[in-house]
Amino acid sequence: MRGVMRGYITAVDAVNYRMGRIAMYGIFVLMGVLLWSSVSKTFFLPSLWTLEMAQFVMVGYYILGGPYSLQLGSNVRMDLLYGGWSPRRKAWVDLFTVLLLIFYLLVLLYGAISSTAYSLGYWKTEPISYLFGVITGSEEVGRLERSSSVWRPYMWPIKLVMIIGFTLMILQCLSEFCKDVLRLKGEEI
């Protein structure tokens, strides 16, 4: 059991570390898009795509970078009581409360899945099985949702990014959960 947990932690942390390191440089992509937007506006015709592109980059930046930020410990906690507890007690409490965090992320993930299914032209109530169907080829893709701007980009790619991001976030939280279990068993993390 411990071996499995250790293996899981190593694997998930490695994947999310790499993903986060890539997302981290998204700040320069974002900067580039915005700078191009100001240059093109001043000297040529204003670009139509920059505004929404920048928004998509931002979503990728913070959602795909989220698991790495958990690893870095950037997410603030209210440490009125927490700050004074022993490491053991912290691990005990986190063990339970992280499950609530995972529940929140699951609801987000479900919302993302149903919204992606909608963006592929599906309106009924079984988005999860529909998406599986699309992947295996048993379901048809319907009318694709486009953004209502002049540029009219398809919406499904960014929603897919969100699905990936929320999934990685859940995996990372489970990894934190495993770390707490191992800590309570007295192992070094």
Place this chain on the structure above:
Amino acid sequence: MPYELIATLMFSTMMLMLLTGQRVFGAIGFIAVVAALLLWGDRGGFDIGFAAAMKLMKWYPLLTLPMFIFMGYVLSESKIADDLYKMFHVWMGGLRGGLAIGTIGLMVMISAMNGLSVAGMAIGATIALPELLKRGYDKRMVTGVIQAGSSLGILVPPSVVLVLYAMIARQPVGQLWLAGVVPGLMMATMFIAYIAIRCRINPSLGPVLSAEDRDMPRDEKLRLLRAGLLPIIIFAVMMVPFVNGWTSLVESSAIGALAAFVAAVIKGRMTREVFENSVRNTLGITCMFMWIILAALAFGAVFDGLGAVKAIENLFTEQLNLSPWMILILMQLSFILMGTFLDDTAMLVIVAPLYVPLVGALGFDLIWYGILYTITTQIAYMTPPFGYNLFLMRAMAPPEISLRDIYGSITPFVLVMVLALTLVMIFPGLATWLPEVVYGN
């Protein structure tokens, strides 16, 4: 169940969850989605969490957030502002308490280049503080000076806190920033007046620099003034295109981030380590803010759906028969009180669904309230037991500054800030005048 009761229940469980020390966004998000599922589970309640993500994506000014955070980290990590300190050192050293007054000036300039208080804090604690101590300045006073001065970062434009407030209150960011200018400079002046008066009464707090310390050829002195150009240039390349309407606020923030980056490269300060730290910390802090707002928006959406604000307004005005001003003052007092034990992100979450719509419903100007909110946040930043600035100070200050000194140093400055808060409340024109001049007509 009556809506007031649901609202109270949501709030109290959220506070309980926050006390467990779980990550703030998790605590808030969990309560929000559970409430939504219980209330409207069969009618799209499961969707509220994700709808917040789409709303967040479409809110354009939020893109300034990573840019200003990046700018702040480049400035503080690369320490390109240290000649700026030297400039104030040489030019102000001849006055009683002059170095402390100069430090406030330094903080105002740094505030104009970035939107968080962390950059001012880092530069103040690592560059100014050791010098001030070496020159025999009272350590309590200077610790307070740096903490109070760096908190101006969130009031003087560009300000990240005001960007977040703008999102929640649905107000234009540009106007909010302009509204922060006069109160920010007023508060800086009040700090300076306080330092000057104290040093006049007790000169040992801030001794005049010895003659040889200030002895420097006139040319050298004038050359140091050039350091002051850096913040002016960065501020100008960012704000001139924006004020002239050539670029949007978001595009300007990218120009500012680029300018800070280029300045660090030209000065040869952009080492591998500086680069790594600024890029990584930018991701960490941006993720922290974004995930919290994501959860807070869902929480706010549930509140909107409940019509809880109307109910609470009704409770105050009809049943308790309070005037709008009484309510506002009570709110501000409770806010300062909360600020002493909540951290600033938690405050933002509380102010989001409850205070802002209530202030709007009472007929107050939300731009003006944004400034009150920010000053209160500044106070919260500094007051124990939980102040972001207090923790930063402890991490960055030289070892001879004890925690007692840090806690003890802030009292007079907090009183000055409360006075400033009161002034802005009594004279709303302090905040609303500049945006009216620029945007009016």
